[in-house]
Amino acid sequence: MCGIIGYIGHRPAVPILLEGLKRLEYRGYDSAGIAYIQQGKLKVIKSEGKISILEEKVFSNDPLHTTIGLGHTRWATHGVPNEKNAHPHMDLSGNICVVHNGIIENYTKIKESLKAKGIDFRSDTDTEVLVHLISEEYSKTQDPLTSIRYCLKQVQGSYAIGVMFSDRPKELWAAKHSSPLIVGIGVGENFIGSDVPAFLPYTKDVIFLEDEEIARLTTEHVDVYSLNTGDKIKKQIKTIPWDISLAQKGGYKHFMLKEIMEQPRVIFDALAGRVNYKTKRILLNELNDLGIPDKIHIVACGTSFHAGFWGKYLFESLAKIPVEVDIASEFRYRDPLIRKDDLVVVISQSGETADTLAGLRMAKEMGSKVVGICNVVGSSVARESDKVLYTQAGPEISVASTKAMCSQMVVILLMALYFAEKKNLMEPDKHNQLIMGLKDLPNILEKELPKTREIAKELSVMYSFARSFFYLGRGLNYPLALEGALKLKEISYIHAEGYAAGEMKHGPIALIDPEFPSFVIATKDHLFDKVVSNIKEIQARKGPIICLTNPDVKVSANHIWQVPDLGGILTSFLILPALQLFAYETAVYLGKDVDQPRNLAKSVTVE
Numbered sequence: 001m002c003g004i005i006g007y008i009g010h011r012p013a014v015p016i017l018l019e020g021l022k023r024l025e026y027r028g029y030d031s032a033g034i035a036y037i038q039q040g041k042l043k044v045i046k047s048e049g050k051i052s053i054l055e056e057k058v059f060s061n062d063p064l065h066t067t068i069g070l071g072h073t074r075w076a077t078h079g080v081p082n083e084k085n086a087h088p089h090m091d092l093s094g095n096i097c098v099v100h101n102g103i104i105e106n107y108t109k110i111k112e113s114l115k116a117k118g119i120d121f122r123s124d125t126d127t128e129v130l131v132h133l134i135s136e137e138y139s140k141t142q143d144p145l146t147s148i149r150y151c152l153k154q155v156q157g158s159y160a161i162g163v164m165f166s167d168r169p170k171e172l173w174a175a176k177h178s179s180p181l182i183v184g185i186g187v188g189e190n191f192i193g194s195d196v197p198a199f200l201p202y203t204k205d206v207i208f209l210e211d212e213e214i215a216r217l218t219t220e221h222v223d224v225y226s227l228n229t230g231d232k233i234k235k236q237i238k239t240i241p242w243d244i245s246l247a248q249k250g251g252y253k254h255f256m257l258k259e260i261m262e263q264p265r266v267i268f269d270a271l272a273g274r275v276n277y278k279t280k281r282i283l284l285n286e287l288n289d290l291g292i293p294d295k296i297h298i299v300a301c302g303t304s305f306h307a308g309f310w311g312k313y314l315f316e317s318l319a320k321i322p323v324e325v326d327i328a329s330e331f332r333y334r335d336p337l338i339r340k341d342d343l344v345v346v347i348s349q350s351g352e353t354a355d356t357l358a359g360l361r362m363a364k365e366m367g368s369k370v371v372g373i374c375n376v377v378g379s380s381v382a383r384e385s386d387k388v389l390y391t392q393a394g395p396e397i398s399v400a401s402t403k404a405m406c407s408q409m410v411v412i413l414l415m416a417l418y419f420a421e422k423k424n425l426m427e428p429d430k431h432n433q434l435i436m437g438l439k440d441l442p443n444i445l446e447k448e449l450p451k452t453r454e455i456a457k458e459l460s461v462m463y464s465f466a467r468s469f470f471y472l473g474r475g476l477n478y479p480l481a482l483e484g485a486l487k488l489k490e491i492s493y494i495h496a497e498g499y500a501a502g503e504m505k506h507g508p509i510a511l512i513d514p515e516f517p518s519f520v521i522a523t524k525d526h527l528f529d530k531v532v533s534n535i536k537e538i539q540a541r542k543g544p545i546i547c548l549t550n551p552d553v554k555v556s557a558n559h560i561w562q563v564p565d566l567g568g569i570l571t572s573f574l575i576l577p578a579l580q581l582f583a584y585e586t587a588v589y590l591g592k593d594v595d596q597p598r599n600l601a602k603s604v605t606v607e
């Protein structure tokens with residue numbers, strides 16, 4: 001939920017920390033801080049609000065040349081977002097500082113016992129106990145590894161931490177448990193980051209820290225130790241395939257817009273190497289030794305959940321495999337019945353969502369095989385799943401997820417087709433048409449996107465008066481309606497609810513009046529007539545309607561928005577960006593902070 005960057009090397013550390021924090025700002029942006037060692041002393045600068053405010057403060061402090069430092073951008077869990085609670089936190093001697101992402105669940109007990117020993121706390125955070133525990137042991141042993149181990153053995157919960165000691169200006173320390181932390185390996189310099197973009201301009205070589213590992217970084221070396229035994233662990237260096245240009249705005253006003261417009265490329269990359277267009281076969285070699293599951297359980301949160309829900313329709317209709325879809329925070333606390341031959345599919349852009357990871361771990365404990373559909377290479381979901389299907393969408397920076405869902409839908413569709421093939425269920429004509437349709441999809445979408453954006457812009461102005469919106473659809477368009485509503489509410493702060501169109505008359509229709517618009521998705525499919533009936537019911541109550549539909553259909557609405565009919569499933573890939581762009585343009589028109597909406601953070605790594 002928070003972002004950590006750490007640097008040790010030969011360059012001035014402060015600009016690297018500030019730049020890194022800006023690239024991590026999507027993880028939290030209610031307060032921020034940096035610490036560096038200067039002339040043997042720790043300097044800490046913190047501020048409430050965005051990184052730009054911290055930056056002004058840092059430069060007005062005129063930091064001298066320093067080549068080691070830690071930075072943190074916060075999304076508050078314990079303690080309100082203010083300067084006092086911003087990280088880094090220092091011990092009482094001013095020798096040690098800590099930045100932390102995660103939640104220390106037993107901090108109240110530890111805090112009481114530290115207070116009883118005379119330690120005065122300066123913040124309301126759970127994090128502060130960490131620095132005092134490390135300090136307690138360090139004052140006796142002068143040994144960083146022993147002190148960090150002493151501290152972390154006492155805490156419960158989740159953490160990724162960076163630690164600096166002013167009397168050790170040539171060492172940076174880090175550790176993790178259930179929160180992401182990656183070590184970047186440079187030449188004569190090393191980094192820590194919550195996510196790769198933090199240090200991507202400097203290196204693509206990384207070490208993924210596992211839980212209960214502690215790293216010691218110097219300019220030349222990275223040593224990793226086991227928290228439990230203190231022994232050194234041999235780690236592999238991996239190379240990240242991302243380019244820094246993917247983590248920049250590339251001329252667009254917002255990351256969200258850039259990521260929406262990237263979707264043709266995203267579809268192409270998600271398909272790459274996974275379809276043999278000559279034989280029309282699906283090549284998901286990762287799944288080859290899994291067998292055909294009796295049942296699939298899909299577990300995810302937010303937008304990834306909507307992609308999974310969309311997938312349920314496909315697994316059931318194409319592959320005839322029954323599917324249950326769960327919001328991860330529900331799945332982990334109910335008693336799901338998972339049988340031996342069931343498959344659990346977890347979907348996560350970041351691969352670090354705490355509830356999704358907990359669901360994954362629970363499924364494994366229950367003996368189920370887990371397939372992770374995930375964007376971030378080396379993330380916890382990727383590492384802990386039995387098999388991983390990468391979505392290959394590239395870094396998604398905007399808090400509102402867009403291209404990730406598109407890529408997840410491609411992978412899910414391929415999975416459904418793969419199982420259908422294995423079960424010999426595909427009707428050859430339909431199958432071939434779908435495969436060739438997939439091949440053409442990136443080009444079609446590329447052509448459609450500019451038109452779609454224009455219409456979204458016009459409609460967003462007309463409907464910006466709305467205080468509430470319904471998003472309605474049936475079949476495959478129902479999960480898309482849920483996603484449309486989520487996008488609108490999270491970035492424009494207009495209340496929006498997604499419903500199965502047929503549910504309206506069971507209650508929600510009571511809300512309809514001339515001020516309450518509905519965004520209805522009515523594509524040319526077997527459910528079209530039924531959706532038209534639902535539209536009529538709303539019109540009878542004078543509710544304004546935007547109808548997202550296909551050409552050559554008979555439907556009346558206040559505004560008709562047409563996208564080409566790609567024949568069922570593939571039309572979803574044109575509907576999705578229309579919904580995203582409508583939300584985007586509405587938020588822009590209303591002057592909202594599109595990439596960093598209030599109260600949110602990109603990766604929800606706490607429960």
Ligand code: M6R
Nearest residue numbers: 302303304348349350353400401
């Ligand atoms: O990284 P994940 O896909 O696991 O994230 C899941 C949700 O937190 C995420 O989709 C969230 O709902 C987005 N803000 C939606 O735009």
